[in-house]
Amino acid sequence: MSTATEVNISHEVHHDEHHDHEQSFISKYIFTMDHKMIGKQFLVTGIVWGVVGVLMSVLFRIQLGFPEANLEWLRPLLGGWLTEAGKIDPEFYLALVTMHGTIMVFFVLTAGLSGTFSNYLIPLQIGARDMASGFMNMLSYWFFFLSSVIMMSSIFIETGPAAGGWVVYPPLSALPQAIAGSGLGMTMWLVAMVFFIVSMLLGGINYITTVINLRTEGMSFTRLPLTIWSFFLTAVIGLLSFPVLFAAALLLVLDRSFGTSFYLSDIYIGGEALPNMGGSPILYQHLFWFLGHPEVYIVLLPALGITSEVIATNSRKPIFGYRAMIGSMLGITVLSFVVWAHHMFVSGLNPFLGSVFMFLTLIIAVPSAVKVFNYLTTLWKGNIIFTPATLFSIGLVSFFISGGLTGIFLGNSVIDIQLHDTYFVVAHFHLVMGSLSIFGLLAGVYHWFPKMFGRMMDEKLGYIHFWMTFIGVYLIFFPMHYIGIAGFPRRYYSWTNFDAFSSYTDLNMFVSIAAFVTVAAQLIFLFNFFYSMYRGKRAPQNPWRSNTLEWTTPIEPGHGNWPGELPKVYRWPYDYSKPGAADDYIPQTVPLSSTPESNLDHEQELAKQEKLANTAHAKKQF
Amino acid sequence: MFNLAIILGVVLLLAILFLIFRISSLISVAKGNSNKIVSGSNKINGALFMLFLVGMGFLFFWYSFKEFKNYNLPVASEHGSQYEFMFWTTMAVTGIVFVLTQILLFYFSWKYQYKKESKALFYPENNKLEVIWTFVPAIVLAILVFTGWRVWTDVTAPAPENTNNIEIMGYQFAWEIRYPGNDGKLGNTDYRIIDATNSFGIDFADKASYDDFTYREMVIPKGEPVTFNIRARDVLHSVFAPHFRLKMDAVPGMPTSFTFTATKTTEEMRAELNDPEFNYEIACTEICGRGHFSMAKNLVVLEPDEYQKWYAEQESFLQRNPEYLSKVPADLKELAMLKTGLGNKELEKQN
Numbered sequence: 001m002s003t004a005t006e007v008n009i010s011h012e013v014h015h016d017e018h019h020d021h022e023q024s025f026i027s028k029y030i031f032t033m034d035h036k037m038i039g040k041q042f043l044v045t046g047i048v049w050g051v052v053g054v055l056m057s058v059l060f061r062i063q064l065g066f067p068e069a070n071l072e073w074l075r076p077l078l079g080g081w082l083t084e085a086g087k088i089d090p091e092f093y094l095a096l097v098t099m100h101g102t103i104m105v106f107f108v109l110t111a112g113l114s115g116t117f118s119n120y121l122i123p124l125q126i127g128a129r130d131m132a133s134g135f136m137n138m139l140s141y142w143f144f145f146l147s148s149v150i151m152m153s154s155i156f157i158e159t160g161p162a163a164g165g166w167v168v169y170p171p172l173s174a175l176p177q178a179i180a181g182s183g184l185g186m187t188m189w190l191v192a193m194v195f196f197i198v199s200m201l202l203g204g205i206n207y208i209t210t211v212i213n214l215r216t217e218g219m220s221f222t223r224l225p226l227t228i229w230s231f232f233l234t235a236v237i238g239l240l241s242f243p244v245l246f247a248a249a250l251l252l253v254l255d256r257s258f259g260t261s262f263y264l265s266d267i268y269i270g271g272e273a274l275p276n277m278g279g280s281p282i283l284y285q286h287l288f289w290f291l292g293h294p295e296v297y298i299v300l301l302p303a304l305g306i307t308s309e310v311i312a313t314n315s316r317k318p319i320f321g322y323r324a325m326i327g328s329m330l331g332i333t334v335l336s337f338v339v340w341a342h343h344m345f346v347s348g349l350n351p352f353l354g355s356v357f358m359f360l361t362l363i364i365a366v367p368s369a370v371k372v373f374n375y376l377t378t379l380w381k382g383n384i385i386f387t388p389a390t391l392f393s394i395g396l397v398s399f400f401i402s403g404g405l406t407g408i409f410l411g412n413s414v415i416d417i418q419l420h421d422t423y424f425v426v427a428h429f430h431l432v433m434g435s436l437s438i439f440g441l442l443a444g445v446y447h448w449f450p451k452m453f454g455r456m457m458d459e460k461l462g463y464i465h466f467w468m469t470f471i472g473v474y475l476i477f478f479p480m481h482y483i484g485i486a487g488f489p490r491r492y493y494s495w496t497n498f499d500a501f502s503s504y505t506d507l508n509m510f511v512s513i514a515a516f517v518t519v520a521a522q523l524i525f526l527f528n529f530f531y532s533m534y535r536g537k538r539a540p541q542n543p544w545r546s547n548t549l550e551w552t553t554p555i556e557p558g559h560g561n562w563p564g565e566l567p568k569v570y571r572w573p574y575d576y577s578k579p580g581a582a583d584d585y586i587p588q589t590v591p592l593s594s595t596p597e598s599n600l601d602h603e604q605e606l607a608k609q610e611k612l613a614n615t616a617h618a619k620k621q622f
Numbered sequence: 623m624f625n626l627a628i629i630l631g632v633v634l635l636l637a638i639l640f641l642i643f644r645i646s647s648l649i650s651v652a653k654g655n656s657n658k659i660v661s662g663s664n665k666i667n668g669a670l671f672m673l674f675l676v677g678m679g680f681l682f683f684w685y686s687f688k689e690f691k692n693y694n695l696p697v698a699s700e701h702g703s704q705y706e707f708m709f710w711t712t713m714a715v716t717g718i719v720f721v722l723t724q725i726l727l728f729y730f731s732w733k734y735q736y737k738k739e740s741k742a743l744f745y746p747e748n749n750k751l752e753v754i755w756t757f758v759p760a761i762v763l764a765i766l767v768f769t770g771w772r773v774w775t776d777v778t779a780p781a782p783e784n785t786n787n788i789e790i791m792g793y794q795f796a797w798e799i800r801y802p803g804n805d806g807k808l809g810n811t812d813y814r815i816i817d818a819t820n821s822f823g824i825d826f827a828d829k830a831s832y833d834d835f836t837y838r839e840m841v842i843p844k845g846e847p848v849t850f851n852i853r854a855r856d857v858l859h860s861v862f863a864p865h866f867r868l869k870m871d872a873v874p875g876m877p878t879s880f881t882f883t884a885t886k887t888t889e890e891m892r893a894e895l896n897d898p899e900f901n902y903e904i905a906c907t908e909i910c911g912r913g914h915f916s917m918a919k920n921l922v923v924l925e926p927d928e929y930q931k932w933y934a935e936q937e938s939f940l941q942r943n944p945e946y947l948s949k950v951p952a953d954l955k956e957l958a959m960l961k962t963g964l965g966n967k968e969l970e971k972q973n
Contacts, residue, residue, distance in 0.1 A: 091912045165909040171874055172857040172910060179911040265875025266813040269856040273814045281858055281873055316742040324752045347871045348878035351778030355771050362763045369759040379730040381743035385660050386667035394731050401723045405716040412770040414708050414777060418867045421907040463663055474678060486693040487864035489907040492915040500864055500903050503692055577742035
C-alpha cells in the first residue's frame with residue numbers, strides 16, 4: 001500500500017513540475033498516455049466503426065426492403081459479392097448481418113462508448129491526474145486498434161468475413177465446408193476478438209483501480225457521480241465475463257485448427273462423416289452467453305450513467321433516488337451473470353433449467369423498472385433545458401421503456417418458444433441495447449464535447465439530428481414487432497419461400513426507407529462533430545452549469561488535468577436548485593461551511609466539522 | 623452525363639445547406655442568443671415531444687388494430703391457445719405500463735420545460751416511493767412468471783406413452799422426415815453410415831428400423847399427441863412451425879424433441895382462412911448457412927382415420943431400397959424380410 005501511495009505522490013509532483021511542457025506529436029496524439037486523448041482515440045475509432053457498421057445495415061436493408069433492386073452500380077465496391085443479376089449474394093448477406101452485429105456490439109457500443117467515456121470521464125470526475133496506469137491505458141487502445149485492423153481486414157479477403165451470425169455458433173462457425181465465411185474470415189474474427197478482449201481487460205482493470213484508489217479528497221463512493229458508478233460496475237462486469245468469451249473462443253480455435261471436439265459431434269457434411277465425437281454445441285452457447293448477456297449490460301450501463309448525469313443537470317434537479325439508482329445498478333450487475341441461458345430456452349436445454357432462468361431473468365426487470373421510475377421523477381417538476389444531450393437522454397429513457405417491456409415477453413420461456421429468433425427479438429434488442437446505447441453515446445458526445453475540444457457543437461444541428469434519429473429509430477424498429485409476432489425469422493435473405501411469411505413486403509419497404517433517412521441524418525452529426533472541433537463556438541468554463549469536477553479544470557485541460565492542486569470535494573454532485581441557494585447549482589468543490597443558507601439539517605453538522613478541520617489545518621500552517 | 627448532373631446537384635445542395643447553417647449561426651450570434659440560458663428552441667422541443675407522443679401513439683394504436691388479423695397467426699395446436707393467453711396477458715400488462723410511462727415521460731418533458739421565473743423542486747429521494755415501485759413490479763412480474771412457468775411445464779412435459787413419434791432431421795438446406803412404421807419405434811441411426819440414399823444413417827442392425835419409412839412432407843394426425851424427434855446432421859438448425867407455436871433447435875450430436883397436439887386439419891384451416899392454397903409450413907430459425915432462408919417443409923394435418931389410412935399405405939425404406947438388405951446382419955435377415963414383405967417376393971422368385 002505504502003509504495004503505491006509514494007509512487008502516486010511522485011507522479012503528482014512530476015506533473016506539477018512539468019505540466020506545461022511540450023509533447024512531441026507522437027507522444028501527444030498517437031502513443032499518448034493521457035486519458036483524455038485516449039478517450040478521444042476510442043471515440044473517433046468508434047465513430048469510424050459506427051459508419052462501417054451502419055453502412056452494412058443499409059446494404060442488407062436494401063435487400064430486405066427492395067429485393068428487386070439492381071446494385072450493379074456498387075460492383076466496383078462489392079465485386080464478387082453481387083450475384084450476376086446484381087443482387088447481394090445470400091452468403092454475403094449473412095456476412096453483412098454478422099459483421100454488423102459484431103461491429104456494433106463490440107467495436108462501437110463497447111469500445112466506442114465505455115472506452116471513450118470511462119477513459120475520458122473517470123479521472124476528470126473523481127479528481128485524479130490520470131488513470132492508475134497510463135501505460136496500460138495506452139496498451140488498451142492499441143490492442144483495440146490492432147483488433148480493429150484485423151477485423152477490418154477480414155472484410156476484404158476473398159472468402160469473406162465471418163458469416164455465422166455475431167454469436168458465431170459452432171458447428172457452422174467451425175466448419176469451412178458449411179459456409180465460406182468460416183474459413184480465414186472466422187480465424188481473423190477469433191484473433192481480432194482475442195485482442196479485443198485483451199484491450200477490454202487492460203482498460204477494465206485500470207478503470208476499477210482508478211475509481212477505487214485515485215479519488216480526490218472528499219470524493220467518497222457516496223459522492224461519486226452516477227456516471228462513475230456505471231463505468232465502475234461496467235468494468236467489473238467486463239472483467240468477470242470477457243475471460244469466459246476468451247475461453248469459448250480458444251476452444252473454438254482448437255476445434256477449428258487442432259482437431260479437438262469440444263463443440264463438434266456426429267457431423268456428416270460435404271459427403272463425409274467427420275471423426276469428431278462427444279462434443280456439444282450447447283457448451284459453446286453457455287460459454288458465449290455467459291459473456292453475451294452481461295455484454296448487454298456492458299453497453300447499457302454506461303449509457304444509463306450518462307443519462308442520469310445529463311438529465312439531472314439539465315432538469316436542474318438532483319437525480320431522484322441516488323441510492324436506489326446505485327442499488328439498482330448493483331442489482332443489475334449481479335443478476336446479469338445469472339440470466340444467460342434465457343437465450344437458450346429452445347436450444348434443447350433441460351426445461352427445468354429453463355424455468356430457473358426464466359425466474360432469474362424476470363427479476364432483472366425490477367431494478368430496470370426502478371431506474372425508469374427514478375428518471376421520470378427526476379423530470380417531474382424540473383426546469384428542463386433541452387440541450388441536444390437532454391433530448392437524447394429523454395429519447396434513451398423512451399427506448400428503455402419500449403425495449404425493456406418487450407424483454408418481459410422474451411424472458412418468459414413459454415412466449416419465447418414462438419418469438420425466439422424472429423424479428424420480435426431484433427426489434428427488442430435494437431431498441432433496448434442498440435439504440436439506447438447509441439443515444440447514450442450521442443448524449444455523452446453532445447454533453448462533454450465542450451470539455452473534450454474546448455468548443456461547442458451547434459445546437460440547432462443537434463436538434464435536427466435528434467428529431468430525425470429519434471423518429472427514425474422508432475419507425476425502423478417498432479414495425480419489426482409486428483413482423484416478429486407474425487413469425488418472420490431473422491437472418492433471412494428473403495421470405496418468399498414461405499406462404500406464412502410472404503406478407504409485409506410493404507412494411508419491410510417502409511422500414512428500409514426509414515433506415516435510409518435515419519442513416520442520412522447521421523451525416524448531420526458527423527458534420528457537426530468534425531466542424532465544431534475546429535470552427536465551433538468557444539466553450540465557456542461551465543457551459544451546462546454543472547456540479548461535477550470536470551468543469552473546474554481549465555477549459556482545455558492539459559496533461560494532469562488541474563494545473564495546481566487537485567480539487568477537494570465537499571458534497572454530492574446533485575445539489576441542483578437547492579432551496580435557499582442563490583444559484584440553481586452548487587459545484588462539488590464548494591464547502592458546506594460556505595453555504596449555510598442552503599444546507600440541510602445533517603449537512604449543518606457536517607459543515608461544523610468541516611470548519612473545525614479547517615481551523616485545525618490553518619493552525620498547523622502557522 | 624446523368625451521373626455528373628446528380629453529383630453536381632448534391633454538391634450544390636450541400637453548399638446551400640452549409641450557407642444556411644452559417645447564416646443562421648451568425649444571426650444567433652448577432653441576436654446574442656448565446657448568452658441566454660435557453661433559446662427559443664426550448665419551447666419548440668418541448669412541443670415536439672407532445673406532438674411525437676400524440677403522433678406515434680396514434681400510429682401505434684391504429685396499426686395494431688388495423689393489422690391484427692395479419693400479424694396474429696391463427697393457432698392450430700393445443701398448447702398454442704395457452705401460449706396465446708400468456709402472450710396477450712403479457713401484452714395487456716406491458717401495454718398499460720408502456721402507454722402510461724411514455725405519456726408521463728413526454729408530458730413531464732413538455733410541462734416542466736425551462737421557465738425563467740420557476741425553479742426546479744429539490745426532491746432528492748423518497749424511500750416510500752422506491753419501495754412501492756420496487757415491490758409492485760416485482761409482484762406483477764411474479765404473477766406473470768408463475769403463469770408462464772405453469773404453461774412451460776405443461777408444454778415441456780415428457781411425451782405421453784401413446785404419442786406418435788416422428789423424426790425430423792435438418793441438414794444444409796432441407797428437412798427430412800422419418801416415420802417409425804408399424805412397430806411405433808424409430809430405428810437407431812449412426813451418422814457414420816450416412817450415404818446419398820440413406821440420408822438418415824439408418825442402422826440396419828436395429829430391428830426397429832426395418833419398417834421405418836420416409837416421406838416428402840410432414841404428415842400428422844389431428845387430436846393426437848405428436849412428438850417431433852429432432853436431429854441435425856451438420857450444423858445447428860431449428861424447427862419452427864409458427865401455426866403450432868412450436869420451435870426447437872436441431873443439434874448435431876444431441877437429439878431434442880417437442881411434443882404437441884394439432885387441433886385443426888389443413889382442410890379445416892383452409893376453410894377457416896378461406897384460402898384453398900393454405901399449407902402449414904416448417905421453417906428453420908437457426909442460422910445455418912447460405913440456404914437458411916429456403917428450408918421450407920410442408921406440414922399436413924389429417925383427421926386421425928385419414929392419417930391411419932395414409933400411414934398403412936406407406937412402403938418402408940427397405941422396401942423401396944432393397945439393396946440395403948445387404949447391410950442387415952445375417953442373423954436378422956429373415957426377420958427383416960418378414961417385416962418388409964421383401965421375403966415373399968424373394969421366395970416367389972425362387973419358386
